[in-house]
Amino acid sequence: MTLLDVRDLSVRYEPKASRPLDAVQEVSFAIEPGEFVGLIGESGSGKTTLGTALLRLLQRPGRISGGSITFDGTDITALHEDDLRSLRWRDVSTVFQSSMNSLNPVVRVEAQFRDAIEHHSSLRGEAVTRRVRELFDMVIIDPKFMTAFPHELSGGMRQRVNLALALALDPKFILLDEPTTGLDVVVQHSILENVRRLQSEQGFAVLFISHDIGTVLDLSDRILVMYAGRIVEDQSAGALLREPLHPYTKGLLGSYGDPRAETVKITYVPGRPPDLSLDIVGCSFAPRCPERIDLCLEKTPPLEPLNGGRAACHVAALQRRDGGAERFGEPKRGFVGPQFVKTGDESRSALTNEVVLSVEHVSKVFERRRGFTVTRTEAVSDVSFELRRGEVTALVGQSGSGKSTLAKMITGVESPSQGRIVFHGPQGDKLVSGFKGRALRDYRSDVQMVFQDPYSSINPAKRLGYVLSRPLANYQGLRGEQLRERVLELLERVALTPADRFVNRYGYELSGGQRQRVIIAKALAVQPDIIVADEPISSLDVSIRAEVLELLSDLVKESDVGILYITHDLLSARMLSDEVIVLNGGKVVEHGPTLDVIRDPQDDYTRTLLEAIPNPF
Amino acid sequence: MTYVARKFGFFIATLWAVVTLNFLIPRLQPGDPAEIMVKRLAGKDAALDPAQVKAMRAMLGAPDGSLWNQYVTYLGELVHGNFGLSYTYYPYSVTEVIGQAFWWTVVLVVFTQVVSFVVGVVLGAYAAWRRNSRLDSVVTLGSTFLGTLQPFWIGLLLLYVFGYTVGWFPTSGGYEEATPGFNWPFIQEAVSHSFLPALALLIVTPIGWILGMRNTMIMNLGEDYIRLAKAKGLPDRHVALKYAARNALLPSVTGFALALGGVLGGAILVETVFDYPGLGRLMGEAVENKDYPLLQTLMLLTTAGVLVANLAADLLYGVLDPRARRAEG
Incomplete structure (x- = not known):
């Protein structure tokens, strides 16, 4: 029997001060017992909202606005909190994204296992301690840390503790929401190894939410790809890798390459995801899509069975129809958008x-x-x-x-x-x-610097023209027309064209990549x-x-x-x-x-x- | 351990600085207190008689010698609890005068502070947990309204209604015929005299705690550990108390310790309105009468009170928040 069955689920945010926004739109999928399903999407795709909705932990102004969630035969879409409580943790548990904060800072670690265990099982006293020690062994942490406070553990250890906590009551289903984001690569690797081993030993089902297609591919049996609140592709990991159906999936896959290869090509998807509070006509990926046809701008593609999986793409569906290849071209495996190529000779x-x-x-x-x-x-x-x-x-x-x-x-x-x-x-x-x-x-x-976070290094109250003119005025004493010309030149140089249109825009109106271009332009301003x-x-x-x-x-x-x-x-x-x-x-x-x-x-x-x-x- | 030692170190150093400033500031002021006294007694325009000034100086025990010698003497006197004589209540010593007022204030203000804190924190936590409920609206709006009122003004109102119009409570003083001490008639009188001042304070002081607790708790409710506690399927009560309120309480506890430290300053206006024989009224009198020894000692007492409270808050915080121990320890 299907463990988790989600049908046409929609989540709507209705903030008082701004337009309502459908963060999740008519999402349907199912997870079988013991299945490891990955959910990939980038920032703003609605993947975390979907996860929160599945746990019934949405907070105002967000609410489930349509569809149903059935867990193990019980419809939990509108189940009362009191009835839900007996299901929580015993059947469904979770590891959150920023687990740095998901342990109560003023309570010792063991006590945070104890309250969950005692509330849902008949274990008491010494038996609970034994269980916690067992769980610590599972995630390879020295049991001496049971009496530690959360802040005394490193980031990786805290995440392992959270994983152990999720396993405390042998749940049937665990939601992992970006469980290793922000941790060091090496630590990430070992935690995910641990997850994989425990999953195969204990047979719980997992929905693994991540923005990192590589890790998702490594771990999952099946993968859901989410874009702008919708699932755009659903395939087994192997099939997705062999023959990605949706151009967005191709774009994600194309962002990686083998650094050891003689010539490495990586692609990128230009533009930015749509604003979900506006009405979108047609496919929400169409504006960024290199394979777009006219139909994409008119009609929203439904998520339809295709190639043993499902995909929401007109082009992919049409190409695979009888005779479709002649009219719409052979299906393409790679992303046909812009790419950045580095040859071995260049590297040498x-x-x-x-x-x-x-x-x-x-x-x-x-x-x-x-x-x-x-x-x-x-x-x-x-x-x-x-x-x-x-x-x-x-x-x-x-x-x-x-x-x-x-x-x-x-x-x-x-x-x-x-x-x-x-x-x-x-x-x-x-x-x-x-x-x-x-x-x-x-x-x-x-010497100039370019920092990690382009989102906080541009003054949101100033236009780009002003942002870029500051270093020029300060260091080179440029004024007036000369200053303006130089600003335009800088924008052109970082390919923000036409420059005279970008001059009057604000940092927050740009995509992450464009913002980072502005930061680079700022660094270049003083000709370092x-x-x-x-x-x-x-x-x-x-x-x-x-x-x-x-x-x-x-x-x-x-x-x-x-x-x-x-x-x-x-x-x-x-x-x-x-x-x-x-x-x-x-x-x-x-x-x-x-x-x-x-x-x-x-x-x-x-x-x-x-x-x-x-x-x- | 180092945490405790460090906090004690800071405490001693600050206390010393306070005592020294308390010594220096009056001595840096122009004018001679003895001359001022004589002028005040004899009238502004009277010529100063050196003999009178000398006599006054002797009477006040005004110090002489170098500043350093004075400082050493001053510290010695402090250690022996000798703060000189009060001008206003001459020939009583400052220690005696303060000693009488001390307990009145401590009982009144400590009692109202503790009750306010408990009521405030509980109401604030409840309002935050049931955010946007009717109770929350009543509590928040009510607090905002009452928060704009001043306790002394409420005191005047209470005095008028319950003191004069209805006549249920006495209008001034701390007791009437009973002999002060631990006996039933005195306690009865003291309680009935303290009732209105306590009420005046109790209407206003919880408001800070209510709003503070509500805000911190609402902020904490957005934390991941609360979300996780809910996902764990723990009962609401458990999440609210052990997870949300327990963490939200931390800043309030520090605030509370500091508020208790301020108690020694007394509730000047309220005590004055009710003519309540506490430290606040005493301070008002000292200011009015330029009673420097009394004023200086009250200041010293107040600052020392705040310092002790600060130390207590730091130590308590170390117990309540395990992170503080390491971060600073």
């Missing part, structure tokens, strides 16, 4: 350009003083490398590897404890060492010699990451700026950089031309990072 370009910054045997020791005790932490230890004009050096490492500290020293915010950093500028050499005030300001016209880009794509949706990588790559080709690209993702390092430095525990564990490092990794850590890259091909 000799590192011969002029050195613009040299890092010589640099170490950084942080001292924390408390009372009479001083704790020393060596964040960076004896690191040497060079940045060259017109080339990109990737600094790869997980959180805590010292890459941010190194970036701070290079940008002149911190000074090295040992060794030296020399900037070889047009006005001669300059020793970089913890600048302050005016010196730091001057140095900013040599070096740009330090700290994870510039990691907060962007996967389908638009290549857009920003391509821009950075073009910049380097066209100008003589040197880029230090900080990342934890070796695929993007391959696409962008000429040279890779892998940092672990503050030390350089690997250093060499990008292709060499990626094809023949010497260090265990580099290998783990490589394994963590989803490879759908």
